[in-house]
Every structure is written in C-alpha cells, then in structure tokens.
Amino acid sequence: MFRRSVFISKSSARNVFASQSRFASTKTLRQALEEVIPAKQAQLKALKAEHGQAVLGDVKVEHLIGGMRGLKSMLWEASVLDPLEGIRFHGMTIPDCQRELPAAPEGKEIIAESMLWLLLTGKVPTEAETRQLSRELAEKGELPAYVEKLIDSLPTTLHPMTQLGMGVAALNHDSAFAAAYEKGIKKSEYWTYALEDSINLIARLPALAARIFRNVYNPGTPIAGINKELDLVGNYVNMLGYGGNHDLTEYLRLYISLHGDHEGGNASAHTAREILASCMDVVQANACLKDLVGSTLSDPYLSYAAALYALAGPLHGLANQEVLRWQLNMRKELGDNITHEHIKEFLWRTLKSGQVVPGYGHGVLRNPDPRFTALQEFCDTRPELLADPIIQLVKKTYDVAPDVLKEHGKTKNPYPNVDAASGCVLHHYGITQFKYYTVIFGVSRALGALTQFVWSRALGLPIERPKSLSMDAIEKLVKA
Ligand SMILES: CC(=O)SCCNC(=O)CCNC(=O)[C@H](O)C(C)(C)COP(=O)(O)OP(=O)(O)OC[C@H]1O[C@@H](n2cnc3c(N)ncnc32)[C@H](O)[C@@H]1OP(=O)(O)O
Numbered sequence: 001m002f003r004r005s006v007f008i009s010k011s012s013a014r015n016v017f018a019s020q021s022r023f024a025s026t027k028t029l030r031q032a033l034e035e036v037i038p039a040k041q042a043q044l045k046a047l048k049a050e051h052g053q054a055v056l057g058d059v060k061v062e063h064l065i066g067g068m069r070g071l072k073s074m075l076w077e078a079s080v081l082d083p084l085e086g087i088r089f090h091g092m093t094i095p096d097c098q099r100e101l102p103a104a105p106e107g108k109e110i111i112a113e114s115m116l117w118l119l120l121t122g123k124v125p126t127e128a129e130t131r132q133l134s135r136e137l138a139e140k141g142e143l144p145a146y147v148e149k150l151i152d153s154l155p156t157t158l159h160p161m162t163q164l165g166m167g168v169a170a171l172n173h174d175s176a177f178a179a180a181y182e183k184g185i186k187k188s189e190y191w192t193y194a195l196e197d198s199i200n201l202i203a204r205l206p207a208l209a210a211r212i213f214r215n216v217y218n219p220g221t222p223i224a225g226i227n228k229e230l231d232l233v234g235n236y237v238n239m240l241g242y243g244g245n246h247d248l249t250e251y252l253r254l255y256i257s258l259h260g261d262h263e264g265g266n267a268s269a270h271t272a273r274e275i276l277a278s279c280m281d282v283v284q285a286n287a288c289l290k291d292l293v294g295s296t297l298s299d300p301y302l303s304y305a306a307a308l309y310a311l312a313g314p315l316h317g318l319a320n321q322e323v324l325r326w327q328l329n330m331r332k333e334l335g336d337n338i339t340h341e342h343i344k345e346f347l348w349r350t351l352k353s354g355q356v357v358p359g360y361g362h363g364v365l366r367n368p369d370p371r372f373t374a375l376q377e378f379c380d381t382r383p384e385l386l387a388d389p390i391i392q393l394v395k396k397t398y399d400v401a402p403d404v405l406k407e408h409g410k411t412k413n414p415y416p417n418v419d420a421a422s423g424c425v426l427h428h429y430g431i432t433q434f435k436y437y438t439v440i441f442g443v444s445r446a447l448g449a450l451t452q453f454v455w456s457r458a459l460g461l462p463i464e465r466p467k468s469l470s471m472d473a474i475e476k477l478v479k480a
Pocket residue numbers: 069314315316317319351355356357358359360361362363364410411412413417418419
C-alpha cells in the first residue's frame with residue numbers, strides 16, 4: 001500500500017500550512033516540523049496582535065466549582081473534540097485517519113508513527129517517512145541500564161502505573177532539554193531539545209512498559225530484543241511476549257494511535273502541557289497562553305511522568321481497568337446466559353451503591369465515543385472476537401446502559417467512552433492482567449502530550465498561572 005504525503009485541508013491546518021506544498025518529499029520528522037514552525041509562530045503572533053482582546057466566552061462561578069467544564073481556556077494544536085462528532089486530529093476524523101495514515105507493511109491499522117507525524121506536523125506522512133520514523137524509534141528504544149535496575153528493584157505489588165511514572169521520571173537523567181537549559185540556550189532553541197527528548201521518550205516507552213509487565217506478571221522470563229525493522233507497537237508486542245500474534249499487534253496499533261490525543265483539557269494532557277488562562281472576567285486570547293508542568297520548563301520526562309499520574313485516576317485512564325473488573329464481576333455474579341434484564345439490574349445495583357458505571361459518560365462528548373465505535377468495528381470483522389463471552393457482554397451492556405443512565409438522570413452523556421471497549425479485546429488476546437491496561441494507554445498518550453510540549457516550546461508559551469479565588473472572594477465579586 002502506498003500513500004503520499006497529503007496536505008491536510010481542514011480547519012486550522014488550512015490557515016497554517018496554506019503556503020506549504022501539497023506533497024512533501026521524504027524527510028525526517030525534525031525536518032518536517034522545522035518547515036511548519038515558522039507559519040505557526042506567525043499565526044500566533046497575528047492572533048495575539050489582531051485578536052488579543054477578543055472575548056471567547058464568559059467565566060461563570062459554575063466554571064470554578066464545576067471543574068472548568070466547557071470553559072474555552074486552553075491552546076492545543078493537534079486535535080479538537082466536538083461533543084457530538086468526537087475527536088479530529090488536525091481536522092481529520094478517525095475514519096479519515098484510518099483511510100489516509102500509513103499502516104505497518106504487513107498490516108492495515110494506523111500505526112503510532114504515522115499518528116505521531118500527523119499530530120506534530122499536521123501532515124500525513126508518506127510510507128517512506130513513516131518507515132524512517134519507525135527505524136529512528138527502534139534505534140533509540142533501548143532503556144539505559146540504570147532505569148532497568150530501578151524498575152527491577154520495585155516491589156511487584158506496586159501498581160504498574162506507579163512504576164511507569166517512576167521510570168519515565170528517571171529517564172530525565174539524560175534529558176537533552178534539561179542539560180541544554182543548564183548550559184544556557186536561547187528560548188528559540190527550546191523546541192529542538194524538547195523534540196529530542198520527546199522522541200527518545202516515545203522510543204523508550206515500549207521497553208519500559210514491557211519490563212514492568214514482565215517483572216509483575218512473568219518474572220524471570222526473557223524480554224525480546226528490539227527489531228530495527230519493526231514499528232514501535234510491533235516491537236512493544238514482541239517485548240510483552242506476544243510476538244507473532246498478528247491480530248493483537250494490529251489491535252494495539254489501532255488502540256495506541258486512537259488514544260494518542262484527545263485535545264488538551266483531559267486531565268493527563270492538561271497536566272503535561274498548557275492552558276489558556278481562566279480569568280474571572282473575560283477570556284482574553286493574549287492573556288491566556290499559559291502552561292502547567294511543562295510550562296515551568298520542567299523537561300519532557302518529568303512533565304509526562306506527571307501526566308501519567310493524572311491518567312492513573314479511575315475517572316480518567318484507569319477506567320479501562322475498572323471496566324473490565326466491573327464486567328468480570330458482572331459475569332461472576334450473573335453466571336453464563338446473561339440477559340439484558342440481568343444487566344439492567346446489575347447496572348442499577350452499581351448506581352444505587354453510589355458508584356459510577358465505568359466506561360460510560362464523558363466530560364465533553366455527548367454521543368458514543370467514535371474511538372469506542374472504531375474498536376467495536378475491529379471486533380465486528382473478527383468472528384473469534386464476536387464469539388468471546390466478555391466482548392459479547394460489553395456489547396450487551398451497551399444495548400441497555402444508555403437507557404438506564406438516562407433514567408438515572410444524572411450523567412450528561414449516557415453513552416460509552418473508549419474505555420468501555422478497550423480492555424475486553426486485550427482480555428480476549430490473553431492480556432488478562434487488567435491493572436496493566438492503563439500502562440498501554442500511557443504508552444499511547446505520550447504521542448499527543450509530547451507533541452504539545454514541543455509546540456509549547458516552539459511557540460514560546462509562558463508559565464501557566466491562572467487566578468484562583470476563595471468562596472468569600474467569589475461572593476464579594478458577585479455582590480459587587
Ligand atoms: C479516557 C477517558 O478518560 S474517558 C472517561 C473514563 N472514565 C469513566 O468511564 C468513569 C465513568 N464516568 C464518569 O465518572 C464521568 O462520566 C466522567 C468523569 C468521565 C465525566 O465527568 P463529568 O463531566 O463530571 O460528568 P457529568 O457532568 O455527566 O456528571 C454529572 C453527574 O453524573 C454522574 N455520572 C457521570 N457519569 C456517570 C456514570 N458513568 N455512571 C454514573 N454516574 C455518572 C457524575 O458522577 C455526576 O454526579 P454528581 O452530580 O452526583 O456529582
């Protein structure tokens with residue numbers, strides 16, 4: 001399958017890259033990024049100069065109390081989430097990406113490299129560019145010995161996500177960004193070191209994540225070496241010990257690409273990167289360019305470690321482990337031959353005990369998550385997946401859960417999010433250790449979070465420091 005480097009013609013990409021040629025030749029990711037940075041810098045400058053005082057919305061007291069839901073307060077380049085339609089990556093929907101982005105030579109699904117290229121540059125890479133990036137990642141994929149030693153020293157009872165965050169933070173020992181900053185570099189050069197660290201980190205995540213899996217679940221077994229001819233996820237699957245399982249490899253390619261970015265407001269991405277100010281009066285574009293952990297010029301490793309700990313919460317990334325635990329409990333309690341009526345009763349028991357239904361609801365989405373749909377479609381093309389009792393249970397739950405949640409009347413979105421489907425497929429392929437699932441999510445979310453880290457440095461965004469208020473201060477302002 002051959003695909004050319006295609007110019008993205010939609011939304012923001014249209015303005016920024018309008019002067020760029022439609023078909024790029026083979027270049028490295030760094031070269032491709034170098035080409036697009038000046039246009040983005042100019043766009044930001046013009047936005048600030050021409051529209052710095054434009055009002056994007058009101059900040060209400062309910063925003064301060066309600067987790068800033070819906071507040072337009074962040075700058076995030078790679079993707080934008082529509083409540084009804086779901087995510088678009090530089091204007092491309094998930095089906096667009098499935099159609100346009102290069103797959104692995106022997107596969108059909110999107111791979112992490114082509115998604116990363118799209119997120120960073122706004123362009124669809126050629127096959128040759130994708131392969132070149134795969135090779136670069138494979139060449140940089142080995143873990144330093146001190147990190148292996150650190151991970152091997154951790155108790156196997158320590159949650160895999162805690163271990164992942166520790167390993168990522170420890171990788172900052174070799175941060176090019178931190179070293180260059182210490183040496184004293186110009187602000188305009190930050191992005192190049194940010195990119196170097198980001199690529200190194202993405203390259204090393206599979207080896208780190210696989211080592212945690214081996215230590216916790218298969219102690220003493222060997223870990224496969226990195227194959228320089230393989231893509232990132234192909235190597236990850238090998239290192240996990242599932243090499244040769246083509247369908248699992250394809251599933252993880254899709255999963256890791258789709259989970260890569262979900263605009264900026266989700267807790268993990270937000271932690272790593274940046275936010276536009278939430279001021280008490282109006283949101284002003286020029287006053288609002290701010291960062292969180294990355295904005296302090298903490299290096300990409302420390303920023304992403306922080307993001308991982310946000311991802312490890314059950315209302316966010318840990319929900320995929322919670323979904324499977326919940327579905328397995330359902331099966332244990334209800335036995336085989338579970339009917340829709342049984343599931344309804346189980347759902348009500350969950351809700352009446354004050355718990356959330358994991359895998360359902362969303363902070364922004366108001367329709368079924370198109371990532372959930374894409375994963376369901378993956379199952380629909382494979383009879384062995386359709387015959388799996390847990391996958392059937394997930395489907396049956398989807399038949400009844402939206403109505404139960406509507407009747408319950410609390411959640412603004414009674415539909416499934418991506419986590420409702422992701423774990424059951426892993427379970428089918430033999431990755432039954434559900435406490436590990438969020439680690440896979442963590443390998444993925446680096447694609448989007450680190451993309452924005454690079455862009456934040458390229459655009460010279462300042463430290464994040466929104467204004468907070470006490471309840472007394474709010475009352476005083478409101479009464480005045
Ligand atoms: C990759 C991801 O992070 S996707 C999200 C993964 N998380 C989950 O699947 C966990 C289950 N879902 C939830 O807890 C929520 O829907 C969230 C955290 C995703 C979004 O939270 P919010 O934006 O606050 O949702 P919303 O505005 O609809 O919440 C209103 C009420 O409905 C409740 N609610 C929301 N979703 C659910 C649910 N799945 N089950 C039961 N109640 C729910 C909320 O707890 C809240 O109750 P409260 O008024 O008593 O506090």
